[in-house]
Amino acid sequence: MGMNAIRVIGDPVLRVKATEITEITENLARLTQDMLSTMYSAPGIGLAAPQVGVQKRLFVYDWGSGPGVLINPEIKDADGEWVFEEGCLSIPGLSWELLRPKQVHIVGVDLEGKEVSFEADELESRLFQHEMDHLDGVLLVDHLDEDQRREANKTLMGIGDSIGPPLPIVRENLGLSQSD
Numbered sequence: 001m002g003m004n005a006i007r008v009i010g011d012p013v014l015r016v017k018a019t020e021i022t023e024i025t026e027n028l029a030r031l032t033q034d035m036l037s038t039m040y041s042a043p044g045i046g047l048a049a050p051q052v053g054v055q056k057r058l059f060v061y062d063w064g065s066g067p068g069v070l071i072n073p074e075i076k077d078a079d080g081e082w083v084f085e086e087g088c089l090s091i092p093g094l095s096w097e098l099l100r101p102k103q104v105h106i107v108g109v110d111l112e113g114k115e116v117s118f119e120a121d122e123l124e125s126r127l128f129q130h131e132m133d134h135l136d137g138v139l140l141v142d143h144l145d146e147d148q149r150r151e152a153n154k155t156l157m158g159i160g161d162s163i164g165p166p167l168p169i170v171r172e173n174l175g176l177s178q179s180d
């Protein structure tokens with residue numbers, strides 16, 4: 001089984017809106033297997049196709065009840081509020097407490113092309129919302145409030161000093177001006 005490199009913040013592929021999947025092919029099935037291997041070895045509980053450089057609307061997940069694949073997912077309804085500490089394989093080592101809807105109704109298609117529907121709550125719901133964001137080019141740093149944003153900037157600048165990633169792009173991703 002193949003493994004994919006996980007793209008990290010600053011990579012433009014993470015900012016592109018992914019396209020609908022029109023046909024479920026052998027290649028697509030293989031991609032999901034590779035994505036699941038990549039996710040488990042990270043380790044993580046969800047991985048969206050853009051995170052491995054594929055601009056397609058699909059993600060894999062396993063929040064503790066076995067592996068799943070959701071193709072062309074759509075959130076139909078959201079309800080409640082829940083604060084939960086959220087991280088992302090594309091923003092390694094960092095996490096933030098974020099407020100999001102507690103429950104979502106999500107629909108999509110599985111690998112057999114069968115329509116599926118979930119009434120998800122708490123962790124499962126959070127996971128689905130997070131992966132949905134990836135399909136729209138949204139990263140979790142986009143959800144930070146002003147204070148979190150300021151803190152994150154400091155932290156990311158620290159990371160920038162130690163490993164030297166393209167800091168200006170990170171700063172752009174955080175919505176900060178060059179003079180901050």
Ligand SMILES: [Zn+2]
Nearest residue numbers: 087088089090
């Ligand atoms: Zn993520």
